[in-house]
Amino acid sequence: MFDPGLGCELLEPRRPTPLPGAPAWLPGVVNLRGNLVPVFDLAQCADPPQRTVSPRLLAVGEGEAAAVLAIGGMPFRHDPNTFGPPLADPPAALPPALAGAIRDAWRIDGELWLACDLPALFSELGRQAGRA
Template sequence: MRSSLLAAVEADGKEEHATGLVSFVLSGRRFAIDTRYVCEIVQDARVSPLPGTPAHVVGVHDLRGHLIPVFDLAALLDLRHDISPAADWVIVCGETQPEFLVLADGMPKVARLPRDEIVPAAAGDLGGKWGAATTSDGTIILDGDRLLNDRRFFLEGIQTKADGEDGEDEIP
């Protein structure tokens, strides 16, 4: 849960000189999200597919009685990614409550990174419009606020397609 994530990254009281991050791998590339935008990490998440939705919509997960949408960031970043309804790990994103889940290849890691090891993202970095910064090891730090406010993660604006139809339509 969020409180245990924050405890792990703020253990020695130096949080003002470091940033807590949840790092994860997608298609062989390392990404991270600030812990402020992560509620929890779930292992062996059972995802129910949603037929007829865009490629980045994997399905929904029952998180303690609440159906939360699951997304594949790799699809939006044009990374090759083999997704499965039986995702091993998902990251529950949200500030005050779970908003959506994103797939991760393998177990995400929680760490504190000194701020001097973080540099602003260069134009054209792989993180797309969410890329806020990179680390000295090449990890792309995604901007959690931009991610949470991206309209592609709001299912009410997506109209599903019948089998055999192409494209995405937004409901006016």
Template sequence: MDLQPKAPPSLPEAAHEWRSPVAALTRFRGVTPDSGLPLVSASPQQAEERWAVPVADYWLMVAPELGCELVEWSTPCRIPNTPGWMRGVTNVRGTLVPIFDLHPLLAEAGKKADGKPMLFVLGEGEQAGALVVNGLPYRQRLDSRLAPTTPPELPEPLAARVKSAYRHNGEWLLDCDLTGALRDLGTLAAAV
């Protein structure tokens, strides 16, 4: 077998510095990449991207630079005398993180959540808070294909934190300040 390295495929100039793992692993002759895998690295314009998190009937979009984490669901420790959307606190690598469940607030009455529940943790340390999500988040690019529209009616304090709303493939995409919303909910829960 001839193991001489073959000439790399012509790549964009921006990708010369970094070669994607797929391109790096398939640069030898006789190995063909899967057509479904990218040959180039992601675009550097990630500032225009958001993490879209499924909560009830909406996709809540969060800025990537916030620092967030997805954690397996574990039964939280309830906090007495708190509302129902305050599910309690849980231990995330030694830090107690409050858990907020927006499903009762955003879903239609009586509608149960679909999918496996997970925790979407925002922030770090004492500033961290977790949101119960019903699926895995994905990255959503904010380009010209998404046109802003009037946001739907949402309960407070979430309605105040929505910066813009988009309608895409029949789904609601809400670009919001989720950190602020969680802070508001914490304050609200503490006031009860």
């Protein structure tokens, strides 16, 4: 989950242009209104990496702060206030880049729901990609 105030847009299906030597979680870039924007597949950050089945692309943010997420289904709005209190401690098994961007976590019907600071996550993934 992320702040809907960031603005988001479901993109028409397209294949990212690969970047040589990029990590698996950075499958490439797409042209978004004249800007090259990185595509992040967070399922590839898992241990072991997961495959995003029939990924859709969700653009989040604007301008230089924009990024695209590969997602496995249709996005929807959900009010985290209906979840009840968050977990006291976030799950320990999160990938380091993701763990630093998590604000809250809930376990609902066996599923883990995470409230994520996407600008912080995009910034960290950008730093990691630069080191790869």
